[in-house]
Amino acid sequence: MTKTITIDGNTIPFEDGQTIMEAATAAGVYIPHLCHNPEYTPHGSCKLCTIRVNGRVCSACTFPAAEGQDVLNNTKDLNDDRQKITQMLFVEGNHFCPSCEKTGNCQLQAVAYHLNMLDNHFPHFYAHRNMDASHHDVLIDHNRCIFCTLCVRASQQKDGKDVFAISGRGINKHLIVNAQSGQLKDTDLEASDQAAHICPTGAILIKRTGYSVPIGERIYDHKQINEVSLAGESSALLKEKDHG
Amino acid sequence: MQQFIQNLAAKHQYQATHLLEILREIQARYHHISADAIELLAPLLKIQRTQIISVVEFYSFFTDSPRGQYELLISDSITDHMLGKKNLMEYIVGKLKVSVGGVRGDGLVSLDNTSCSGMCDQGPAGLVNGYALTRLDEPRIDAIAELIDQQIPLADWPAEFFQVDDNIQKLGLLLNKQIVHGEGLKTALARGLKATLAEIDQSGLRGRGGAGFKTAMKWQFCSEEAETERYVVCNADEGEPGTFKDRVLLNSYAHQVFEGMTLCAAIIGSKKGFLYLRGEYLHLVDKLQSVLDERRQFGLLGNNILDRLDFDIEIRLGAGAYICGEESALIESLEGKAGIPRNRPPYPVSQGYLGKPTVVNNVETFYAAAAIAVNGGDWFASVGTQKSKGSKILSICGDCARPGIYEYPFGTSMQEILTDCGAEDVLGLQIGGPSGTFISNQEFDRKLAFEDLATGGSFIVFNNSRSILDIAHNFTHFFAHESCGFCTPCRVGTSLLRQQLDKIVDGHGSAGDVVALEELCQLVKTHSHCGLGQTAANPVLTTLERYPELYQSQLKLISYEPGFDLDAALETARRMANRDDAGAHLAQTDVE
Numbered sequence: 001m002t003k004t005i006t007i008d009g010n011t012i013p014f015e016d017g018q019t020i021m022e023a024a025t026a027a028g029v030y031i032p033h034l035c036h037n038p039e040y041t042p043h044g045s046c047k048l049c050t051i052r053v054n055g056r057v058c059s060a061c062t063f064p065a066a067e068g069q070d071v072l073n074n075t076k077d078l079n080d081d082r083q084k085i086t087q088m089l090f091v092e093g094n095h096f097c098p099s100c101e102k103t104g105n106c107q108l109q110a111v112a113y114h115l116n117m118l119d120n121h122f123p124h125f126y127a128h129r130n131m132d133a134s135h136h137d138v139l140i141d142h143n144r145c146i147f148c149t150l151c152v153r154a155s156q157q158k159d160g161k162d163v164f165a166i167s168g169r170g171i172n173k174h175l176i177v178n179a180q181s182g183q184l185k186d187t188d189l190e191a192s193d194q195a196a197h198i199c200p201t202g203a204i205l206i207k208r209t210g211y212s213v214p215i216g217e218r219i220y221d222h223k224q225i226n227e228v229s230l231a232g233e234s235s236a237l238l239k240e241k242d243h244g
Numbered sequence: 245m246q247q248f249i250q251n252l253a254a255k256h257q258y259q260a261t262h263l264l265e266i267l268r269e270i271q272a273r274y275h276h277i278s279a280d281a282i283e284l285l286a287p288l289l290k291i292q293r294t295q296i297i298s299v300v301e302f303y304s305f306f307t308d309s310p311r312g313q314y315e316l317l318i319s320d321s322i323t324d325h326m327l328g329k330k331n332l333m334e335y336i337v338g339k340l341k342v343s344v345g346g347v348r349g350d351g352l353v354s355l356d357n358t359s360c361s362g363m364c365d366q367g368p369a370g371l372v373n374g375y376a377l378t379r380l381d382e383p384r385i386d387a388i389a390e391l392i393d394q395q396i397p398l399a400d401w402p403a404e405f406f407q408v409d410d411n412i413q414k415l416g417l418l419l420n421k422q423i424v425h426g427e428g429l430k431t432a433l434a435r436g437l438k439a440t441l442a443e444i445d446q447s448g449l450r451g452r453g454g455a456g457f458k459t460a461m462k463w464q465f466c467s468e469e470a471e472t473e474r475y476v477v478c479n480a481d482e483g484e485p486g487t488f489k490d491r492v493l494l495n496s497y498a499h500q501v502f503e504g505m506t507l508c509a510a511i512i513g514s515k516k517g518f519l520y521l522r523g524e525y526l527h528l529v530d531k532l533q534s535v536l537d538e539r540r541q542f543g544l545l546g547n548n549i550l551d552r553l554d555f556d557i558e559i560r561l562g563a564g565a566y567i568c569g570e571e572s573a574l575i576e577s578l579e580g581k582a583g584i585p586r587n588r589p590p591y592p593v594s595q596g597y598l599g600k601p602t603v604v605n606n607v608e609t610f611y612a613a614a615a616i617a618v619n620g621g622d623w624f625a626s627v628g629t630q631k632s633k634g635s636k637i638l639s640i641c642g643d644c645a646r647p648g649i650y651e652y653p654f655g656t657s658m659q660e661i662l663t664d665c666g667a668e669d670v671l672g673l674q675i676g677g678p679s680g681t682f683i684s685n686q687e688f689d690r691k692l693a694f695e696d697l698a699t700g701g702s703f704i705v706f707n708n709s710r711s712i713l714d715i716a717h718n719f720t721h722f723f724a725h726e727s728c729g730f731c732t733p734c735r736v737g738t739s740l741l742r743q744q745l746d747k748i749v750d751g752h753g754s755a756g757d758v759v760a761l762e763e764l765c766q767l768v769k770t771h772s773h774c775g776l777g778q779t780a781a782n783p784v785l786t787t788l789e790r791y792p793e794l795y796q797s798q799l800k801l802i803s804y805e806p807g808f809d810l811d812a813a814l815e816t817a818r819r820m821a822n823r824d825d826a827g828a829h830l831a832q833t834d835v836e
Contacts, residue, residue: 042587044587044731044773045730045731045732045773046731046732047731047732047733047771047772047773048732050771057770057771059587059773062587063589064589081767081770081771084767085732085733085767085771088732088733088736088737088740089732089736091736091740092732092735092736122736122740123740123743123807123808125739146732147729147735162292162294164294165292165294165295165297165298166298167294167297167298167301167302168298168301168302168729169301169302169303169565169582169727169728169729170724170725170726170727170728170729170735170738170739171724171727171729171735171736171738171739172301172729173729173735176294176297176298177294178292178293178294180279180283180293
């Protein structure tokens with residue numbers, strides 16, 4: 001017999017070893033997320049995928065599905081809180097969507113639209129963050145980093161390298177690269193690496209491709225992030241890789 | 245330096261899990277961890293430089309730029325403030341001619357704040373090159389300034405500067421009845437290990453760190469794991485401000501703590517244990533090592549313990565990170581990484597240190613377990629309440645005549661404790677430290693118990709001269725400083741909380757700001773990844789619940805006040821335009 005959980009009252013099948021996120025995605029149920037990507041070990045840090053399992057607050061991307069779970073996902077309370085968590089990410093860094101070359105392809109921006117985020121709500125931190133333009137083909141703009149570690153994981157798990165890491169504590173967290181100089185140009189990162197393409201925001205960008213797809217024709221200009229996500233995040237990534 | 249690091253790595257057998265220990269020694273020798281040191285160390289330990297950098301940048305006691313030859317840190321706990329820390333710090337700055345956070349020009353001395361150093365009963369306290377300083381006052385600072393100027397080695401400083409007293413004020417069930425060394429193990433082996441676990445179950449012993457998980461159940465789960473390489477970890481990362489009972493247990497009752505760990509090892513089938521000691525308790529290390537040596541000589545530790553068991557204990561030091569008191573962060577730290585709490589499940593009992601089944605318990609839990617092995621479960625369970633069996637060891641400090649260590653049966657009222665410690669004219673109490681609860685003087689009939697007022701040991705008394713908002717302010721800043729930064733709600737939320745509370749306390753708040761503060765509190769509490777974030781809003785929530793009028797009275801009678809100083813924000817523009825006339829200034833609000 002198939003094992004099942006319920007999400008917002010709907011019965012969803014799952015297999016042993018699946019997380020709630022995996023079971024939901026397989027069943028066509030979208031749970032908002034940023035640090036999660038189905039191809040990598042879950043991280044559980046952004047907390048956008050917060051759900052309630054039998055009343056208890058859990059992260060869908062890391063919590064194992066188990067028989068008898070009654071999950072709340074698409075509720076007003078949870079979406080309100082997810083919106084506030086997204087606003088936290090916006091005020092922590094420096095995100096100026098209209099002037100960012102990732103606009104329209106940015107998951108942070110797309111999830112904010114999906115959650116109907118209309119302002120930043122919290123006071124801005126105006127954090128002083130630098131850029132690293134040293135690499136010939138790849139740019140890091142630390143202003144837009146949300147510490148999801150997808151680049152860290154992609155470099156380790158897909159590229160067989162160890163280019164990125166997150167360092168620092170608390171609000172001083174920051175992305176570092178594996179070079180004595182501390183500069184991206186002195187790492188073994190190549191533009192073809194998965195790590196160079198995985199960033200859900202505009203923190204890691206491929207140079208000279210920013211506007212090869214015009215604004216208005218980008219992934220999230222026409223589709224909501226839930227549609228794109230459910231259609232397969234990996235195919236979305238490939239598309240982005242082809243079109244910049 | 246190359247030779248030093250080469251020898252150091254060899255001494256630690258090139259183990260990356262020893263990274264914190266190795267970095268502690270580099271910091272002690274060079275007063276920072278230079279980029280060159282990292283480049284030398286990474287290949288020796290076969291890890292990436294990024295792992296070392298992330299550890300250096302995570303722990304407060306590591307720095308990437310040079311500190312003074314005498315690294316002076318002053319404890320920033322609320323209890324140090326109540327003992328005059330603020331004025332003392334100003335005095336130190338003047339006397340030593342060094343700024344807070346700075347290094348003196350001659351490179352001899354550096355000064356900074358540090359989170360509660362666990363000397364709340366004998367503050368204001370500090371650390372010099374990691375060693376605890378107690379009872380700091382102006383004459384003592386004068387003497388220290390002299391010693392530093394003459395570059396006298398710490399070993400030749402007056403011993404009383406480093407004297408740490410136990411201050412045991414009230415003995416109870418456990419402290420009254422020390423077990424004879426080895427008695428717990430011998431009794432357990434004679435009774436049978438299964439039967440001994442049943443006694444611990446019968447005792448109702450729950451984790452003494454504050455969370456209160458049933459000890460017997462934890463040990464049982466771990467012993468049932470398929471993987472047979474298992475670990476015992478004693479959590480002595482006592483970082484909750486106001487807590488110092490583990491300091492005393494380890495100073496004067498370490499045999500019984502280690503006996504409890506060995507008992508756990510026998511029951512779960514472990515060969516290796518760790519005492520994870522907070523870096524602030526560096527002064528205890530030599531003494532603890534000699535206790536371990538004694539136990540090895542007595543045949544109570546090492547190979548073939550009582551002809552039945554192989555088990556040894558290694559002491560590992562932290563490096564200034566409150567989060568490492570969280571058990572999975574502690575395990576990460578033991579593995580030589582930044583202390584970031586893991587996702588759970590899996591729990592440490594199934595996948596802990598190096599992914600192996602691991603029991604992590606508080607110092608007091610092991611201490612109690614050893615006594616229960618000797619005296620039986622009923623002896624322990626006869627004391628306390630239905631849900632909280634036995635006794636609790638408290639560290640009491642703040643506004644009372646007799647700060648120190650007190651042991652009480654669970655169920656004791658706050659009033660009784662306050663009378664014993666000589667507290668008068670009390671405003672309220674902080675039970676369980678900043679992550680716990682503030683109670684007002686209308687609630688002193690409440691009881692010490694998991695089901696009423698739970699605490700890992702912290703018990704801070706405030707008299708009527710203290711300000712509630714100052715307390716909430718100190719605690720809220722503490723959490724923002726100690727957040728590991730892993731999850732969004734805590735990383736950003738604790739900083740936003742600090743900012744929002746400061747705005748109100750500093751008198752820039754207006755209508756709606758208290759509501760916004762409370763909303764933020766709920767968000768951080770509900771969605772944070774671990775206990776730190778889930779409790780970081782407690783100082784505000786528990787005081788706001790009791791004294792809403794206090795917060796409201798801070799607000800201005802206008803509907804909106806900018807959250808920052810408008811006029812100060814124009815300073816750069818004024819400077820650039822070379823203007824300072826009236827037109828180049830802005831009032832904070834139209835009303836004013």
